[in-house]
Amino acid sequence: MFTIGEFSRITGLTIKTLRFYHERGLLTPAFIDPGSGYRHYDPRNLDTARVIKALRDLEFPLEDIATILAECGDDEDLIEHLARQRRDLAAKLTHYQNLTRQIDQLITQQREIREATAMHQQDHNVTERDVEPILIAGIRIKGRYSDCGKVFGQLAKKVGRHIGGKAMCLYYDGEYKEDDADIEPCFPIRKEVEAEGVSLRPLPPVRCVTLVHQGPYDTLGRSYATIMEYAKSKGYQLELPTREVYLKGPGMIFKGNPRKYLTEIQLPIKS
Amino acid sequence: MFTIGEFSRITGLTIKTLRFYHERGLLTPAFIDPGSGYRHYDPRNLDTARVIKALRDLEFPLEDIATILAECGDDEDLIEHLARQRRDLAAKLTHYQNLTRQIDQLITQQREIREATAMHQQDHNVTERDVEPILIAGIRIKGRYSDCGKVFGQLAKKVGRHIGGKAMCLYYDGEYKEDDADIEPCFPIRKEVEAEGVSLRPLPPVRCVTLVHQGPYDTLGRSYATIMEYAKSKGYQLELPTREVYLKGPGMIFKGNPRKYLTEIQLPIKS
DNA sequence: TGTACGGCCTCCCCTTGGTGGAGAGTCAAG
């Protein structure tokens, strides 16, 4: 017979835990002194304690352990319980796999944004450059600029895993339109994927006049004025669709500070 | 301004949860009617709610979320929080990986035991057969039979991952010894591994007289008597070490019923 | 103006698997 302290040292279960298991009927001491209320454990309790500990190490709920203790006298009887617990554990496993993947994506995106921001921080002047060809997935709509957000949401749902760059928008109108602008929000993607309602195609390489706009979207007009003026002074003829690349916009979690948003305007030049 | 019900429908957070977040200071309604105590939310609350929800989906603790809301105005400020959370999630991930692996091992072992039991259930008679060569990891000791348990424990710790069969014991004494028997508990293993204090070597193929004993270990003597008698009647000369294979013994979790234990006695014949 | 119904309020208890502490009783040694 062991006192609770001795039994605790032997089994590695804390005294509190032993009292708790007693209360829950999992591990009833062999003898309880009616006068003092002291618990006394015997070697058979030791077996039970070992079993409970082994099952708790596998994170079986106490309720299941109670059932198992009542029903099973042999490892053989355990198999279906083990299988069920395995399923539960596997579910948690995939759950945490998904979460880590998601968080990894967030971190990666954040890194990319940081790099892009560092790269474009300096030049807020009009420049000319050759824009590489790129594979995009887009949804072309007629509507307002403010509808873009929802469309980006849809796109992220459909091709989210394959996104390989900053969100963009293609503008098919030569002029500003309020209500039924012809817009195509899109994402660069890494490989060919099928998705319903999504247009998947390469954008051709093209020489562009570009300008990185810093600030909220409602001040984009000023940057358009600047870049247009430049194109006109050079006598360039422009092509459609024009592009906007959202180098840094509202984040995935926080909206961030609109005065730090960076948007690259790309106006393709007719060659 | 939205009532709590409207806000709940918009954000997808339950009313209970909204009240709870209010209590915890995470999401304080824009206005509280002093007369009725009704909570009223405004669009800025909506942003905060979105952030909280996104972070909760990544299983950030509420306390961390509170810190983040207080400190971060931008996704950029989030990165180290994200990294920390990623570590925590990854820890859980490997934790559950280990658990599922362990439980898989248990299930596999159980299957093997079941098959072995089914195979050997019928023949409790003395038979002769050629025992295949086998790679074993063992620890040879001088002591009592009852010390085997601990040694099996040590072995399991050192080569546990590579065990590929039933536990065995080799007996190097020609006679029964009480206190300083020359015994080698061992496990069949699948591939060559190094482990301190463990002897790793192949057992040669050998022709044996064998008998499957059913029952607790303290009745093994009777089976030894039977098999010895048989060997003598055939005029066989026996070789050392003799072997015991524990086809079914105490389980990993439960001790099981000793009357169902199956132990195969193998006595090598000198050829 | 009464009332019915839905929405909202606070307050309390419940979940899992224990942990921590307060205050009081018990045991053995010196």
Place this chain on the structure above:
DNA sequence: CTTGACTCTCCACCAAGGGGAGGCCGTACA
């Protein structure tokens, strides 16, 4: 007899809310 170590019961606490009771509020309809 005292001291110190052990043990007892009872209560509160953790995370992140869920469930429900009992009562107030607001509005629509008769």
